[in-house]
Amino acid sequence: MSTKMVKFIISRQDNPETAPYLEEFEIPHRPNMNVISALMEIRRNPVNAKGEATTPVTWEMGCLEEVCGACSMVINGKPRQSCTALVDQLEQPIRLEPMKTFPVVRDLAIDRSRMFDALKRVKAWIPIDGTYDLGPGPRMPETKRQWAYELSKCMTCGVCLEACPNVNSNSDFIGPAPLSQVRLFNAHPTGEMNKEERLNAIMDDGGLAECGNSQNCVQSCPKGIPLTTSIAALNRDTTFQAFKNFFGSDR
């Protein structure tokens, strides 16, 4: 019985300062394998396609069911999660690269800190802490909750930032993901009470205005989040906010 082989071309990098290089691997095919199980196979037996012993490929992973966002990488030119990238559905050789919009830590592992910093910057939370019990907040209509649930699916994976032409080293754009989170928390009946703070945060440099409407984000989002609708809705909200800020408002 001849074993079918799967060929990988992996972009590797030994540490954040060194230059990236390509290394090829051939591993035996198994039914239903995904990119992660292939990387695990390489880790088990780190020998490249030339038969030379090499270091195991580094990557990040967490949930293995496309809800944590940690295993995102560029697979055959498109950023996506490697856990749901099934080898049988991919064209060979399978090319793996890190999402270079982010600082590369090693091989396919990247540092997504900028996304978490952006969430802090836009205040993507609902402040409810206080010195006494405030009681229950306003109720959220069920239809609105269902709609907001779609926005809450964001796993901060970074695919939308990788796809965006305006997120790069020349710009300080925070990217689509944190913007859509502003829409989520502004839609919440309690979160809405701090709406202005979040709108003002995204009206700062590197915020909402840096969007150039290429709409790659909404095409690339693995969770199908309506990112461009969120951005356009925030454009409307910030238009009103800008006039309020400038002329003053009696609320």
Next chain:
Amino acid sequence: MAGSKDFVNRRIHSLLGVIPIGIFLIQHLVVNHFATKDAEAFNAAAHFMENLPFRIFLETFVIYLPILFHAVYGLYITFQAKNNVSRYGYFRNMMFLVQRVTGVITLIFIAWHVWETRVQAALGAEVNFSMMADILSSPFMIAFYLIGVLSAVFHFANGLWSFFVSWGLTVSPRSQKISTYVTMGVFVALAIVSVRTIFAFI
């Protein structure tokens, strides 16, 4: 302030492209369309525009300053992007690239066009049908004008689409789709007007 410097500049950039620059573009193309009738009609229209009261103020505040801001900030925006159409060949991403390419072409064209007509007028030349017929007497200049004017018209029409998004007028995907059809209709209509005018001088 209403927002940060970036926020305000971006919004003003978007607004100026439509008001007044877009309005001026339409007016300019419509007035020039008199050339399709005959040389006399064009000369009369050009003469009327030339003798508008407060002309230098109209030119400065409706044309020169808005275009100067739009051009300088537009170049800044253009060179900030890292285009990735080869990797993400989606329609809107292509329009994103074409918007930037036509913007730069339009800027080069306008610089030359202003030098050839408005600056020459200031230096004593008379702007009339024969001036344009003279400019468009070489095939190279016909091609240059066709590319320049069509770029300007496309940049305006597609810029109108993003103006509607940037100011929050079109939010839903459906409204943005309808807006795509409407603004591309604007492109086709203005393209017909401008190409007819260019060929009227040949």
